[in-house]
Amino acid sequence: MEYRIRTWPDKILKEPTKEVDFFNDRLKEYIDKMWEFMYKEEGVGLAANQIGIPYQILVIDTSIREKKNEEETEPPVKMVLINPKIVEKEGQVMSTEGCLSFPGVQITIPRYKRVKVVGKNEKGEDVVVESSEFLSIVLQHEIDHLNGIPFISYLSPLKRKLVLDKYLKSLKESEYQTG
Ligand code: CO
Numbered sequence: 001m002e003y004r005i006r007t008w009p010d011k012i013l014k015e016p017t018k019e020v021d022f023f024n025d026r027l028k029e030y031i032d033k034m035w036e037f038m039y040k041e042e043g044v045g046l047a048a049n050q051i052g053i054p055y056q057i058l059v060i061d062t063s064i065r066e067k068k069n070e071e072e073t074e075p076p077v078k079m080v081l082i083n084p085k086i087v088e089k090e091g092q093v094m095s096t097e098g099c100l101s102f103p104g105v106q107i108t109i110p111r112y113k114r115v116k117v118v119g120k121n122e123k124g125e126d127v128v129v130e131s132s133e134f135l136s137i138v139l140q141h142e143i144d145h146l147n148g149i150p151f152i153s154y155l156s157p158l159k160r161k162l163v164l165d166k167y168l169k170s171l172k173e174s175e176y177q178t179g
Pocket of ligand 1: 141
């Protein structure tokens with residue numbers, strides 16, 4: 001498989017990923033590749049389909065985030081999450097986000113304030129993750145990727161069209177420049 005960062009409108013970003021039922025060397029290879037790309041691209045999280053792997057796998061490392069809101073109390077975490085599902089959600093916050101699959105796009109969208117997520121670690125053991133701070137947003141953003149939902153879907157249709165038109169235009173221009 002050829003691994004590379006998939007950018008919108010790549011089809012793989014629009015389709016729900018498949019559940020993982022293999023906790024073996026194949027999964028380990030996927031996870032290793034995901035860490036490699038996430039750190040190379042300086043992301044705080046990566047969903048497997050963002051590098052072309054059609055399975056429910058996330059990697060997150062909130063320690064590489066540049067600046068932290070002073071009101072936050074949760075410590076940074078590094079984790080792998082397999083087959084994650086949001087089982088509780090509450091509250092609302094506005095969140096300003098970028099995405100490795102939409103280079104150059106930064107938008108402000110509503111997110112839940114707190115989420116509780118269940119899933120498995122790379123060994124297949126059950127894990128539960130809860131957050132009401134930065135990690136909560138990362139979890140929502142990345143789990144959406146696994147469900148084929150891009151962050152632009154939270155914009156109004158008009159705003160979404162403006163953002164997408166600008167993004168697609170910038171893609172075309174960069175293609176033109178690089179030949
Ligand atoms: Co993203």
